[in-house]
Amino acid sequence: MASSTWLISSFFKFSFPTRASQIHCQCNTNSNSSSRGIQRRWVEAFDQSLASPERFTVASYNILADRNASQHTDLYVNVPSRYINWNRRQKILSEELFEWNPDIICLQEVDMYVELSNILVKAGYAGSYKRRTGDTSDGCAMFWKADKFRLLDGESIQYKNIGLRDNVAQLLVFEMSGSDSRRLLVGNIHVLYNPNRGEVKLGQIRFLSSKAQSLSEKWGNAPVILAGDFNSTPESGIYKFLSTSELNIKLYDRKQLSGQKRCRPAQVLGEKKETVGPFSSLDGLLDFWTDEEVKTATGDSECHLAVHPLKLNSSYATVNGSASTRGLNGEPLATSYHSKFLGTVDYLWYSEGIVPTRVLDTVSISDLLREGGLPCKKVGSDHLALLSEFSFSVAHNKSTDITAAAASPRVDIE
Structure with a gap:
């Protein structure tokens, strides 16, 4: 079962933060003073007929854990060592976040949570952290502007409790x-x-x-955003599962389900990527799947159809970008780049009730190649951050009032 413990740093409520907008203005001035390096721009949604005036921005960013950067130096052979140094990367990561000024920040590979929270609390954020189990030291962290969102409820998922490795996830419910x-x-x-x-x-x-569906229903069918590093490419079966709510696994080789194996830089630059889709012949294909693997994927060893209850769209696939930065399905051509990978694995998914009004576009493959790899001068991780501005849909019914017990959630402090 998922863990019901979700962590709120107790010192947040006693801080006296500097407003993030002040830091945002300062960082914008500094970043625009240089014309070199990675440059990103906001792209507006063409159709905003369903957008209401109530808007907010969400960031998703795999920030590259310091321990991972130190233990996997083979991934950064083309990156100057000074760009791998955590003290420098922490400064660059902070500058990136303050420049974009997101209302909600979802971070992955966080192993310096206290250091980051000390910085972000001074900018007016509150935060929650869930560390992975096992011998790893990183986890997921979420921060939000305390003057714009009130935390109502939350749950952390510890996948080890259900036999799904040491990964973790967070679910938080906010009121604007x-x-x-x-x-x-x-x-x-x-x-x-x-x-x-x-x-x-x-x-x-x-x-x-x-x-997420159960927690959304508890709070009046609140709209859902799922952010993160999904370690699956836009051409993969797993992407299809997310975007269509179902996947017939017997049409796929489980070892190719994520599409990652086709994203080595030499493959991406030298060959046309093909969709990892249904096989032309199904004879013997289920030999790739044991009963236990089928049960892990679908929840039932006798069922080959994996389903999930949400109707999701990707904000980047919804908001059209430049042909130099997007693939055929509208997703970025690359959100991560190092010596052994060049491709997209990060997403911002959203459900009915909200619509994306703009996204911070990524960069072209040629721009990434000029850097030689990530991190670089202006990017503090081997991933690019994703940012989307959302609006509550004018067609979405406002949430109903919840009972007093649900409306006054318990805040556990570990």
Whole structure:
């Protein structure tokens, strides 16, 4: 079962933060003073007919754990060592976040939570952290502007408790200040990396979606955003599962389900990527799946259809970008780049009730290649942050009032 413990740092309520908008203005001035390096721009949604005036921004960012950067130096052979140094990366990461000024921040690979929280609390954020189990030292963290959102409820998922490895996820429910009960559920996940374990990836996402649906219903069918590093490409079966709410796993080889194996830089630059889709011949294909693997993926060893209850769209696929930065399905061409990977694995998914009004576009492959790899001068991680501005849909019914017991959640402090 998922853990019901979710952590709120107790010192947040006693801080006297500097307003994030002040830091935002300062960082914008500094970043625009240089024309070199990675440059990103906001792209507006063409159709905003369903957008209301109530808007907020959400960031998703795998910030590269310091321990991972130190232990996997083979991934950064083309990156100057000074760009890998945590003290420098922490400064760059902070500058990136303050420049964009998101209302809600979802971070993955966080192993310096106290240091980051000390910085973000001074900018007016509150935060929650869930560390992975096992011998790893990183986890997922979520921060939100305390003057814009009130935390109503939350749940942390510890996948080890249900036999799905040491990964974790977070689900938090917010109410927007001064918005007459506009509620929002935000999920944050770092899906298992291992490309060969497609069944575990499916199981983790399926469980997260189910928990998100239940928590959303508890709070008047609050709209859902699922952010994170899903360790799956836009051409993969797992992407299809997220975007269509179902996947017939017997049409796929579980070791190819995530699409990661086709994203080595040499493959991406030298060959046309093809969709990892249904096989042309189904004879013997189920030999790739044991009963236990089928059960992990779908929840039932006799059922080959994996389903999840949410109807999700990707904010980047919805808001059209430049042909130089987007693939055929509208997703970024790359959100991560190092010596052994060049492709997209990060997403901001959203449900009915909200619509994306703009996104911070990524960069072209040629711009990434000029850097030689990530991190670089202006990017503090081997991933690019995703940012989307959302609006509550004018067609979405406002959330109903919840009973006093639910409206006054317990805040556990570990």
